[in-house]
Amino acid sequence: MSTGRTHPGTHPVDDDLVRRLIAGRFPQWAGLPVRRFPSGGTVNAVYRLGDDMLVRLPLGRGGADDVSRERTWLPRLAPHLPTLVPEVLGVGEPAEGYAWPWSVYRWLPGENPEAGALDEPELLAEDLAGFVAAMRRITLPGAPQAHRGGPVTSLDAETRAAIGELRGIPQEGVDCDAAVAVWEEALRAPGQDGPPVWLHADLMPGNLLVDGGGRLASVIDFGCMGVGDPACDLFPAWNLLPAGSREVFREALGVDDSTWVRGRGRALSQALIALPFYRTRNPSMARHARHVIREVLADEG
Incomplete structure (x- = not known):
């Protein structure tokens, strides 16, 4: 996941675009605050939506294909797994000059582990x-x-x-x-x-x-x-x-x-x-x- 433009051909994403996309596709969430979430990845831009959700926006076609894959398979995989996995709450369509499908997920708490600094x-x-x-x-x-x-x-x-x-x-x-x-x-x-x-x-x-x-x-x-x-x-x-x-x-x-x-x-x-x-x-x-x-x-x- 990423909040930057790393690969050639990626699409610029900012807070205002995310607000417009949410308002157009999910008006029930339009009043919630939108905050950029830092990430070191390279495929998606990630934003917090209120306290309980996040928005993931592909920066290119490769990430856009992932939206469909997760929407199809995550609900089927989740019952078989011992840990929480992302729950898709909504899938957005291209709009406002943004070219790819995007998705809203339930927020999962926790921190990324760091090599060399693991507690257990x-x-x-x-x-x-x-x-x-x-x-x-x-x-x-x-x-x-x-x-x-x-x-x-x-x-x-x-x-x-x-x-x-x-x-x-x-x-x-x-x-x-x-x-x-x-x-x-x-x-x-x-x-x-x-x-x-x-x-x-x-x-x-x-x-x-x-x-x-x-x-x-x-x-x-x-x-x-x-x-x-x-x-x-x-x-x-x-x-x-x-x-x-x-x-x-x-x-x-x-x-x-x-x-x-x-x-x-x-x-x-x-x-x-x-x-x-x-x-x-x-x-x-x-x-x-x-x-x-x-x-x-x-x-x-």
């Missing part, structure tokens, strides 16, 4: 494993393909291109030879054993909310959800959890060696691709990519 990392690891396991058990028919849910080999060209870019940015200090070794190990790992499973497919810290005790309270932003390789939902192991809690997460899920290796490679791939793109565009995303790269390359598996 082992308990959070267990909570995350419980959520991932519950997603995997879902058997709803007609599921879409998850974003990033295909075989690891589908990421090879983009990952190698990113490593090439980072070789040309020595100030980033990425051990590109080590990154290649981890990536090639993921490519050699046996593929998914069994049918595709339901995935959130974007379990980054910005899509998790924890309560005051550091426990998982809710999971948000399901725009990448669908079915695919179970390794896709292992991202928290390297993007959030410290090494000891990483093992708690793995053991709670019962992850086999090949799936773990693919998950580590996928996490590294995403960070390698993100870093050269975001390093001058989005400091928060670039900082997180550096963290994931360090964690993966320091992980002995």
Whole structure:
């Protein structure tokens, strides 16, 4: 999610536009205050609407597709999950010069967890494993393909291109030879054993909310959800959890060696691709990519 314009072709969004959209589509909410909500993401602008709702407005076509996906699937997934997930309260249409469908959700309290500053990392690891396991058990028919849910080999060209870019940015200090070794190990790992499973497919810290005790309270932003390789939902192991809690997460899920290796490679791939793109565009995303790269390359598996 984002409140800025990061990708080419994104649509400018401001408070006045949001007020006009709400008044036109949901006049019963027209008198509620609208406040920009800070976010380090890149796909949506997010606004608080009163005390109990938020408005999410895609900044481009990719985010617009997510609106339809969440509207269709979140009500079906929610009863099967152990944590709260977004509840769609209304879907808006293009208007006022804004080109995309947008959505109103019930506000979910909590804070994004921060790597290196977790109150209860082992308990959070267990909570995350419980959520991932519950997603995997879902058997709803007609599921879409998850974003990033295909075989690891589908990421090879983009990952190698990113490593090439980072070789040309020595100030980033990425051990590109080590990154290649981890990536090639993921490519050699046996593929998914069994049918595709339901995935959130974007379990980054910005899509998790924890309560005051550091426990998982809710999971948000399901725009990448669908079915695919179970390794896709292992991202928290390297993007959030410290090494000891990483093992708690793995053991709670019962992850086999090949799936773990693919998950580590996928996490590294995403960070390698993100870093050269975001390093001058989005400091928060670039900082997180550096963290994931360090964690993966320091992980002995």
